[in-house]
Amino acid sequence: MYLKLSNTSLKVGSALAIAVLVTGCNPISVTATATDTQQDISLLNVSYDISRDFYKDYNALFRANYQQEHPDSKIYINQSHGGSSKQALSIANGLQADVATLNQESDMNLLVEKGLVKNDWQQAFPNNAVPYTSTMVLLVRNGNPKNIQDWSDLARNDIDVVMPNPKTSGTARYAFLGAYGYGLHQFKESVEAPDKTDDFIKKLLANVVTYDNGARAATTSFTQRGLGDVLITTENEAHLAAKQFAKGQVTIVYPSYSIVIANPVAVVTAVTEKGGNTDAATAYLNGLWDLSAQELLAEMYLRPSNEKVLAAHQDTLRNIETFDPVSIFGAWTQVMDTFFVDGGRFDQLARVGK
Known part of the structure; x- marks a missing residue:
């Protein structure tokens, strides 16, 4: 233009x-x-x-x-x-x-x-x-040939994962925290004592084949470059890929427990x-x-703050169990200091090779 x-x-x-x-x-x-x-x-x-x-x-x-x-x-x-x-x-x-x-x-x-x-x-x-808010979902190849159903499958030895880089992308941090929150929930652990969760996340991160700078670049790697078996991405990006630029090539999988993205x-x-x-x-x-903008958000697969508009679009914006990252991990300043500073928990867990 x-x-x-x-x-x-x-x-x-x-x-x-x-x-x-x-x-x-x-x-x-x-x-x-x-x-x-x-x-x-x-x-x-x-x-x-x-x-x-x-x-x-x-x-x-x-x-x-x-x-x-x-x-x-x-x-x-x-x-x-x-x-x-x-x-x-x-x-x-x-x-x-x-x-x-x-x-x-x-x-x-x-x-x-x-x-x-x-x-x-x-x-x-x-x-x-x-x-508006969103949540993290899993985008897989059409027909889900690897039978990926939840976060736990991303730690399997036969799975290649695509996600953005948590050092440059807010979406990537939500992806990491979504998986981490699932682990704490699944293993009934706390952030202070996350032994099984850390082991799960180590295996998941060892499966990551590329860390792109942003979420759209990660979508391109998955849909156009053919990298990976699963893309961790936001709900709206997954729908846009499935309905538009990768129509007929991908399927959306909703995890059993995911994160709220504000x-x-x-x-x-x-x-x-x-x-x-x-x-x-x-x-x-x-x-x-405005109501017109809230409707547009829902049509673009983003979760509007207007509850009536959101309820009217539950066919595409599913009512799933989610968690607020602040309620699990503390204030964002604490989240950044714990997980995403240089040498933080993400760096420690990502050092394990596949």
Whole structure:
């Protein structure tokens, strides 16, 4: 897609240039030339890897509503996508995001620590600023030839696993914690004494054939490169693969016990207050709780926070047993320090070769 910039759109151009250089992603952009009689507003939404399909449609929905309410203004939304933690780090390093729509609280906390997002960001929007959730599922080859039914099968000697890298991808951390939480649940262990769980996770990680930087790259490795017998991924990504870019090639397996993925959003006020875009950025995120946006989330296989909308889509968004990672592992700062710092439990358990 080509991008046309006027002299009044230099902020967007700079942001997009940084987005390409820092994240290595192609921003999804819709811009136009400003006129002397209209006020043009450009927002940059920096988001995690596999949200691009939803936001592509939501941006069009929001723009139509915003233009109707503000006929004298034009609003344009630019996108940047990558691994959630990589995206948060890009913002911390200068990427001029107006809003951050990530998939892990710890990534948002980094922006708070840097003074880019306000401390009370969770109180700025409903449901602690989480408009939707998801969960982790297993994507297998069509017909499930290896008969993979649950997390436990991923530790078998005959299984090759594909997942993103927990050091760069929030989705990958949820994948690891989903399997780990299953182990604690299955073996009736605690985080403090996880002997059987650690042994299970060692075997699972020994089966991993590739750690991609982000969830979409892992999907590509599984569906297009033909790597692995199973992909650990989010529910929405699995459905998109099964219905669109790998139709007829894959089957979704719901584990018996999985993790809740919260997807927080926040205005990057350090950027919007300088650019005068705080009101527009706030309206953009508030719109995620509109009924039309909640319906769109469900249609894109994301679990809307509106319980009535979620209940109406139980044919595709199954009612399964899940757990909140904070209730099992503690606050996200504790989770990161325990599992994902250099030399943490993930590194210790992943050192065992297949």
